[in-house]
Amino acid sequence: MNFDCNADAEKIYNACKGLGTKEEDIIKVIGNRNLAQRHQIRLAYFSKYNKDLLDVLDSELSGDFGYLSRSLFLGPIQVLAMDLYKIFKKTGSAGGDINDIICCLSPSEITALKAAYLEVLNYEGVKDKARSLEKDIEKETKGQHRDFLLKFINTNRREFTPEEIRSVASSGRWDMLVDMQQVERNATAIHDATEGKAGKGNEVEVTRILSTASALDLRAMYDHYRDVYKVSMVDAISKAFKNPLRNAYNNVIMTAVDLRLLLVAQLYNAMHGLGTDERTLSRIFTIRSEIDLHNLRMLFQEKVGRSLGEMVKSDTSGDYRSLLLTILGEK
Structure with a gap:
């Protein structure tokens, strides 16, 4: 699978913008990447949108799903x-x-x-x-x-x-x-x-x-x-x-x-x-x-x-x- 951190950052951005959150789109990205790749996605997201992706996920996702999603970006x-x-x-x-x-x-x-x-x-x-x-x-x-x-x-x-x-x-x-x-x-x-x-x-x-x-x-x-x-x-x-x-x-x-x-x-x-x-x-x-x-x-x-x-x-x-x-x- 080809990896493009900028494309992944954009997919997550699109999944979070507007009313409602497209959780499945976020899952497809973060659930199929390793830790090093997720770090690159986080950096790309900040570079493109001037926001920390973890803060975005914290505001968009809740409960055990939100906690697991954010944990995947940590060592x-x-x-x-x-x-x-x-x-x-x-x-x-x-x-x-x-x-x-x-x-x-x-x-x-x-x-x-x-x-x-x-x-x-x-x-x-x-x-x-x-x-x-x-x-x-x-x-x-x-x-x-x-x-x-x-x-x-x-x-x-x-x-x-x-x-x-x-x-x-x-x-x-x-x-x-x-x-x-x-x-x-x-x-x-x-x-x-x-x-x-x-x-x-x-x-x-x-x-x-x-x-x-x-x-x-x-x-x-x-x-x-x-x-x-x-x-x-x-x-x-x-x-x-x-x-x-x-x-x-x-x-x-x-x-x-x-x-x-x-x-x-x-x-x-x-x-x-x-x-x-x-x-x-x-x-x-x-x-x-x-x-x-x-x-x-x-x-x-x-x-x-x-x-x-x-x-x-x-x-x-x-x-x-x-x-x-x-x-x-x-x-």
Whole structure:
């Protein structure tokens, strides 16, 4: 498909001018472009019409459809920062939603998120200059959940290159990059902190380990735990702790073990049962469309036994559904 940012900018302009908005015309453009192309469209729109396209979309589109449309013009970390701002704005709602964002990030991504969050606060006109991601977590969460999140975002965990991770994962030689004696000690400590402690696990000990271990430490720990205790570390934690702390712990572990499987679970949970979690759908579709949404779609079918597109069709409606399906390549 030939790409012309000026032609796309004009199509969106024509879809928005006059009475009424031609939403389908907007969907055809933004749903079939990648992030870099949408950035070019935004620049072209400003150059031609002297208006920020995001402001135009904000005034023309509403609800989940409007939010998703604007999110498609933002980078992944910007999307996460905006989502967190919306979550914290809704006092008392910071639980699983915040875990699904923060607990799935690497240390470098968290550093970028802190900066992006300050930019969102500035963009939204927040006058309290003392506010930050850390301060908002402190205010909107409580107890051991708050303690874990604050430790997690402020601990300088070791990071590895994708090549290093692939090399170790394919060979199973964790000892090439991690201290296996420490891994084994930590696995034992988690077992002692959870075994026979239904709903009353040792939060302090598990928080200490999961907030400081690198992704490869966690991957090796997960395998060692399963080999020694014949049970999943995630299952052990699920029995010993209650949400939202349980969800935070398990998100950290599963991000290290199999992020795609975790994302499939989040997508399924967003649509399963009564109600739909549109914010989670929008976040995953927006960010993973640039990475591996096609692979997630196939894994979803394999694990759930139902196509992702089918669930989107049955659980969403209108222009929002149309844009999701376009991003998914099913419209």
